[in-house]
Amino acid sequence: MAFVEPVVLTVGDLALVPLGLEHVDGLRSAAADGELWRLRITSVPTPDDTRNYVETALRMREAGDRFAFAVTDAATGEVRGTTSFHDIVPTLRRVEIGYTWYAKRWQRTHVNTTCKLLMLTHAFDVLQCHVVGWRTDNFNFASQQAIERLGARKDGVLRGHALRRDGTIRDTVMYSLRSGEWPETRAHLQHLLERRAAAA
DSSP states (O other), rough: OOSOOOOEETTTTTEEEEEEOHHHHHHHHHTTTTTTGOTTTTOOOGGHHHHHHHHHHHHHHHSSSSEEEEEEETTTEEEEEEEEEEEEEEGGGGGEEEEEEEGGGGTTTTHHHHHHHHHHHHHIIISSOOOEEEEETOOOHHHHHHHHHHTEEEEEEEEEEEEEETHHHHEEEEEEGGGGHHHHHHHHHHHHHHHHHHHO
């Protein structure tokens, strides 16, 4: 039995469904909104590589290393982006959240906050994780700010840690959230969503 079993996570207008080949066209369209693959600090696939991107995620799920979701409109099924549990360590009850990107029109909206609330709730309340981690490129300042807004703590920087798509070597900024910090983070995320809904 895998530590992360297939599950659909949903609230409001969002549904996180297990990523499959049926989402290839939707992911390709989402990435085209903003030509996200041109960003050197992300792992967004090019249009021609989208199927391989999904197939790689499925192989990683089979190996127990990653569980990828398609971020979809709960009513229409339109793909808004993707996110994953990865670097899954069952013996430590630890997962990381990453491989996250959204179509440009869904960036800086409620989508990322809602996804994180769903995934953290599943990780801490269902999987009973002790810690959830994040990692991001040292030049991806928007991602770092988004992670810090969640209440995650910066663990440090792994220097010379990974290759970017353009062949340069990146430093990786590491963050984590412990189970004891989750109740306050949950209240914070719920407050952010309520405030955004009230302003809409």
